[in-house]
Amino acid sequence: MAAQEPELHSQPQQNGRQPDRSHIFLGLGRVPDAAAAKRGEGLYQQNCQACHGAKARGGIGPNLVRSVLVLHDDAGEEIGPFLKEGRPQSGMPSFAQLTDTQRTDIAEYLHMEIELAANRGLYKHSGEMTSGNVEKGRQFFAAHCASCHSTTGDLKEIGAKYSQPAAMLARIAWPENRGPRQATVTTPDGKALTGVLEHYDDFDTTLKISNGSTTTWPTDTVKVSIPDKLEGHRALLPKYTDDDLHNLTRYLLTLK
Amino acid sequence: MKRPFFTKFAQLAAVAVLSATASIAQQAPPPSGLNPTALELFHQPADTWPTYNGDYSGRRFSAIRQITQQNITDLKIKWKYTITGIPPLRGSGPLIIKSTPLMVHGVLYFTIPDHVFAVDARTGKEKWRFDFEDHGGHVLGQRGVGMYGKWIYFLTPDGWFISLDSETGKERWRKKVADEKLQYFTTMAAVIVKNHVIIGVGGDAMDVAGYLESRDPDTGEMQWRWWSEPQKMGDPGSETWPNEQSMRHGGGMTWLPGTYDPELNLIYWGTGNTNPVFAGQGRKGANLYTDSIVALNPDTGKMVWYFQGSPHDTHDWDNVETPVLFDMEIDGKPRKLLAQAARCGYFFVLDRTNGKYLVSKPFTKTANWSKGIDERGQPIPDPDKEPKVDGSMVDIASNGATNWPPPSYSPQTKLFYVNATEGYSVAYLYDTSPQPEGYGGGSSGAFDTHSSLIALDVLTGDVRWKHIPKGRGAEGGGMSGGILTTAAGLLFTGDSDRLAAFDATAGKILWSQKLDHHVSNGPSTSVLDNKQNIIVGAGDTLYALTLDGK
Numbered sequence: 073m074a075a076q077e078p079e080l081h082s083q084p085q086q087n088g089r090q091p092d093r094s095h096i097f098l099g100l101g102r103v104p105d106a107a108a109a110k111r112g113e114g115l116y117q118q119n120c121q122a123c124h125g126a127k128a129r130g131g132i133g134p135n136l137v138r139s140v141l142v143l144h145d146d147a148g149e150e151i152g153p154f155l156k157e158g159r160p161q162s163g164m165p166s167f168a169q170l171t172d173t174q175r176t177d178i179a180e181y182l183h184m185e186i187e188l189a190a191n192r193g194l195y196k197h198s199g200e201m202t203s204g205n206v207e208k209g210r211q212f213f214a215a216h217c218a219s220c221h222s223t224t225g226d227l228k229e230i231g232a233k234y235s236q237p238a239a240m241l242a243r244i245a246w247p248e249n250r251g252p253r254q255a256t257v258t259t260p261d262g263k264a265l266t267g268v269l270e271h272y273d274d275f276d277t278t279l280k281i282s283n284g285s286t287t288t289w290p291t292d293t294v295k296v297s298i299p300d301k302l303e304g305h306r307a308l309l310p311k312y313t314d315d316d317l318h319n320l321t322r323y324l325l326t327l328k
Numbered sequence: 329m330k331r332p333f334f335t336k337f338a339q340l341a342a343v344a345v346l347s348a349t350a351s352i353a354q355q356a357p358p359p360s361g362l363n364p365t366a367l368e369l370f371h372q373p374a375d376t377w378p379t380y381n382g383d384y385s386g387r388r389f390s391a392i393r394q395i396t397q398q399n400i401t402d403l404k405i406k407w408k409y410t411i412t413g414i415p416p417l418r419g420s421g422p423l424i425i426k427s428t429p430l431m432v433h434g435v436l437y438f439t440i441p442d443h444v445f446a447v448d449a450r451t452g453k454e455k456w457r458f459d460f461e462d463h464g465g466h467v468l469g470q471r472g473v474g475m476y477g478k479w480i481y482f483l484t485p486d487g488w489f490i491s492l493d494s495e496t497g498k499e500r501w502r503k504k505v506a507d508e509k510l511q512y513f514t515t516m517a518a519v520i521v522k523n524h525v526i527i528g529v530g531g532d533a534m535d536v537a538g539y540l541e542s543r544d545p546d547t548g549e550m551q552w553r554w555w556s557e558p559q560k561m562g563d564p565g566s567e568t569w570p571n572e573q574s575m576r577h578g579g580g581m582t583w584l585p586g587t588y589d590p591e592l593n594l595i596y597w598g599t600g601n602t603n604p605v606f607a608g609q610g611r612k613g614a615n616l617y618t619d620s621i622v623a624l625n626p627d628t629g630k631m632v633w634y635f636q637g638s639p640h641d642t643h644d645w646d647n648v649e650t651p652v653l654f655d656m657e658i659d660g661k662p663r664k665l666l667a668q669a670a671r672c673g674y675f676f677v678l679d680r681t682n683g684k685y686l687v688s689k690p691f692t693k694t695a696n697w698s699k700g701i702d703e704r705g706q707p708i709p710d711p712d713k714e715p716k717v718d719g720s721m722v723d724i725a726s727n728g729a730t731n732w733p734p735p736s737y738s739p740q741t742k743l744f745y746v747n748a749t750e751g752y753s754v755a756y757l758y759d760t761s762p763q764p765e766g767y768g769g770g771s772s773g774a775f776d777t778h779s780s781l782i783a784l785d786v787l788t789g790d791v792r793w794k795h796i797p798k799g800r801g802a803e804g805g806g807m808s809g810g811i812l813t814t815a816a817g818l819l820f821t822g823d824s825d826r827l828a829a830f831d832a833t834a835g836k837i838l839w840s841q842k843l844d845h846h847v848s849n850g851p852s853t854s855v856l857d858n859k860q861n862i863i864v865g866a867g868d869t870l871y872a873l874t875l876d877g878k
Contacts, residue, residue: 140510253803310694314720
């Protein structure tokens with residue numbers, strides 16, 4: 073999730089980020105007060121937006137989300153007095169007519185805008201698609217997917233199960249269920265055993281068979297066959313255009 | 329060159345070098361510590377691992393050859409040191425050693441965020457520990473310390489540059505070098521070049537500008553600062569930005585140690601991703617000098633050349649991966665070269681005197697985000713592969729084709745080795761405004777993703793061999809950590825929950841040792857009491873391995 077995050081390769085990607093954890097991880101300090109920020113938003117629009125732009129991202133006045141003064145403020149102790157005094161020499165008027173609470177509310181609104189930009193744990197996928205064509209998706213499905221899947225069989229009502237477009241797209245591209253796989257292990261003495269692969273790496277292979285017993289072999293002494301259920305999906309990955317994926321997503325979202 | 333794996337001569341020579349330099353400086357040699365002359369381009373003193381990469385080249389190739397392909401089965405754990413008494417770090421979970429320890433006079437110096445450890449390399453017993461309490465910044469990694477004489481240099485998550493006494497762990501001074509309130513943070517291992525301590529910064533949550541600094545080893549005062557972006561419109565490179573506002577908030581962090589060629593007197597550094605990270609609509613253009621390899625004069629901080637690995641990056645593809653230096657004869661001519669396996673999925677080989685490219689080629693899949701390369705060998709980004717509201721799929725894995733764990737180059741095999749991730753991911757645009765901020769999007773999906781250890785031919789960029797580990801996350805398989813190669817034809821790296829040794833020529837596993845966690849740093853090696861030690865970090869534990877474990 074972060075530029076420097078190493079991702080030990082064998083660990084699966086975590087989806088479903090925890091906002092609280094990301095706030096702490098990023099060292100963002102105090103969590104802004106949502107109610108005060110909401111009050112501050114209206115005050116900002118009335119008093120500040122004309123110069124500092126929508127969402128405080130700058131206009132004829134500076135961008136306040138990236139302002140050093142704002143970023144150094146904790147809870148209005150810098151921004152409050154600044155608003156009261158203004159900076160007349162550089163065209164920033166005084167807002168002495170506002171109450172202390174109103175000035176603090178404006179500060180809180182700015183802190184919320186910073187939080188929304190900086191805390192990527194709060195980012196959300198769009199619930200609505202902006203592209204894709206149902207009919208083209210239907211055609212792609214017929215040409216590339218229908219030999220294995222059926223919209224009235226295994227994919228019946230799939231659009232209800234994955235109603236969020238990004239979740240649907242991920243399911244289309246790589247519908248893998250993470251977790252141990254079924255495998256057949258041919259043992260050193262030539263016996264073929266089928267079960268669940270509990271552990272499998274370059275060194276050890278552990279298979280659990282239906283009676284619940286597990287056996288471990290050095291990997292280089294056995295042959296492990298794992299059915300490749302995703303062969304068709306793997307073959308499509310290098311072929312998809314983004315339009316193909318968007319069309320398919322649109323189409324499958326209609327299956328509710 | 330045939331050289332006995334270690335000799336009394338080598339040790340005496342190291343002492344002689346130390347004394348010679350001391351007499352030149354006309355002062356008594358320090359009672360302990362590391363003389364900066366121990367730092368060389370292509371040579372590591374046998375009894376020392378003096379810097380993050382072992383020498384200035386970043387090759388992580390050691391001439392020590394006591395451990396061989398024949399006797400490797402006798403390689404055993406001599407001791408392990410597990411960090412105790414430190415709770416999980418804020419928001420970042422279990423303690424993980426990502427630093428490469430320095431080995432100086434029988435002591436290993438290594439770090440995790442907020443903490444420095446000095447451990448006796450003979451016994452694995454803690455000599456001292458330095459604990460710091462941060463007031464912000466990210467705690468996701470710490471690459472290690474730099475050393476100059478008896479002094480250690482350490483960077484904290486919240487931008488403090490601290491000098492410690494290597495004998496006692498006592499603080500000498502601290503200087504503020506980065507503002508954590510602006511979301512800068514500091515994780516790198518300082519690089520010592522002559523009388524310069526070179527330090528870089530991280531931080532891409534709030535659209536700040538990257539920089540690299542040189543600091544005085546005695547006082548900690550700044551000698552120069554190089555910014556990752558031009559400072560005003562009209563300066564060279566500013567034509568790759570639409571306006572000064574976007575340029576001065578363009579990112580380009582310098583968070584991994586660079587390399588140095590003393591003869592050319594150039595440091596080579598990678599710069600990180602552009603900001604806003606995934607939303608490029610407010611910064612049309614190539615966005616120099618983010619996502620680049622830059623060659624700087626270490627005395628002045630002036631840039632001599634650049635090569636941009638990921639122009640107009642919209643995928644968080646920090647181009648900070650180690651720029652590895654090596655020499656080679658090509659068509660009968662000796663060449664000074666530099667190679668990098670970049671996070672964007674390209675392998676670059678450049679002439680390090682001028683930045684001209686010899687190789688520029690994808691090393692995992694096709695790098696479908698690019699439309700080929702320009703006349704300088706730099707990839708040309710395809711605008712249609714920028715993040716989209718509905719997603720845009722690239723054939724690069726979600727966290728990049730590779731990342732910070734150190735690669736290796738062996739002059740014996742003439743191969744460049746990198747732990748890579750192969751697969752597909754989808755980049756989404758969340759912030760569609762004309763002036764996006766922060767990340768503004770994200771990457772997700774792990775489609776047909778697996779790790780691999782890849783050996784690349786530096787003349788062609790072709791994959792000479794590739795090891796794809798069996799199994800995958802849920803079952804236990806996967807490559808991890810950095811790579812070390814040795815003159816005995818060995819390659820050490822993490823595979824699954826083990827430290828493994830491969831035949832560097834053929835890519836076959838020759839030996840492995842189970843550890844308590846995945847390998848989490850770059851393995852290193854040095855000679856102690858006539859025994860070759862392999863030092864490796866895995867999670868919260870540091871291991872020393874020797875033949876017979878003695």
